[in-house]
């Protein structure tokens with residue numbers, strides 16, 4: 405995938421006519437802001453069928469494990485939506501932002517792909533260490549009730565009074581919480597938020613058993629190619645210490661909205677689906693030296709068409725139940741960085 409304008413022009417990924425069509429992008433008028441458009445319609449309208457099919461479609465499979473015909477551009481990619489609405493198009497907007505960035509004296513933070521040596525759990529563990537005794541984990545909450553201006557939370561047989569309550573479970577778990585009836589009723593519509601199912605299979609091979617150099621981030625699969633996987637990451641090419649010397653690691657994503665039925669909990673079934681695909685794509689031979697499978701029946705919330713109603717409902721609940729906050733990846737964006745940004749930027753949310 406090209407990562408800049410020059411590589412987008414020179415890449416062999418798209419045909420000459422596909423690139424010419426994409427270059428018309430700055431001259432395509434924005435649609436009226438009231439019309440909600442799917443990501444697929446937006447991409448085809450502004451960039452053409454080919455860039456959609458071999459650019460945007462596989463990206464959506466990789467980011468949302470979602471269905472581009474149903475994902476709402478406005479809510480799933482608000483920055484892209486704003487580029488069209490504010491500047492008239494993606495290219496015009498990107499150049500305007502670049503020019504403004506050059507003029508401003510604010511140092512630009514360099515974007516990086518980061519990971520944690522011992523897994524994502526390191527982040528909450530560090531937060532817990534920083535907050536010290538204020539954190540109580542592994543407690544069983546029996547009741548959360550609104551009382552006057554505060555909240556009464558009963559846990560481990562004790563009653564505690566708090567100014568605010570922040571709910572950070574996935575939306576589909578909100579009905580599992582011991583909340584009072586009126587709040588539970590208000591939260592009910594959020595249970596309808598779609599989550600895509602994903603199976604993540606991590607397999608290691610001897611380096612000599614993989615023909616491909618694995619010189620990149622990984623692979624995203626366009627739906628049009630009819631494969632049984634969404635994509636593959638090359639963790640050992642991206643980060644140090646991800647595989648023993650002489651071995652390589654492949655993280656394979658299966659299912660999503662595209663092929664929900666393939667995201668199965670059974671590892672042998674998954675291996676039977678995935679290994680032939682890896683053989684075709686990377687020339688893998690022999691058996692994996694290691695495999696690990698994690699099945700996420702409800703992995704990623706889908707900001708589908710009409711998602712504005714869900715967000716409005718969340719705002720209304722917070723207004724009605726003063727001191728209650730809803731946070732998590734179904735609110736302000738699905739990436740971990742958006743979750744963190746939202747948590748630290750909203751007054752009254754996380755203060756650590």
Ligand SMILES: Cc1cc2nc3c(=O)[nH]c(=O)nc-3n(C[C@H](O)[C@H](O)[C@H](O)COP(=O)(O)OP(=O)(O)OC[C@H]3O[C@@H](n4cnc5c(N)ncnc54)[C@H](O)[C@@H]3O)c2cc1C
Pocket residue numbers: 572573574577580581602604700703704731732733734738739740741743
């Ligand atoms: C397979 C996969 C790959 C991803 N890859 C990336 C990536 O490369 N980059 C990126 O930025 N993001 C990625 N994401 C997205 C990112 O991981 C999530 O969006 C982010 O972790 C969401 O944070 P959260 O706090 O909203 O939810 P979660 O991290 O899901 O936390 C919700 C918590 O609620 C708890 N919970 C659930 N039910 C209850 C209950 N009844 N009572 C109490 N607690 C409960 C859960 O145990 C969990 O700890 C990926 C997600 C998945 C599924």
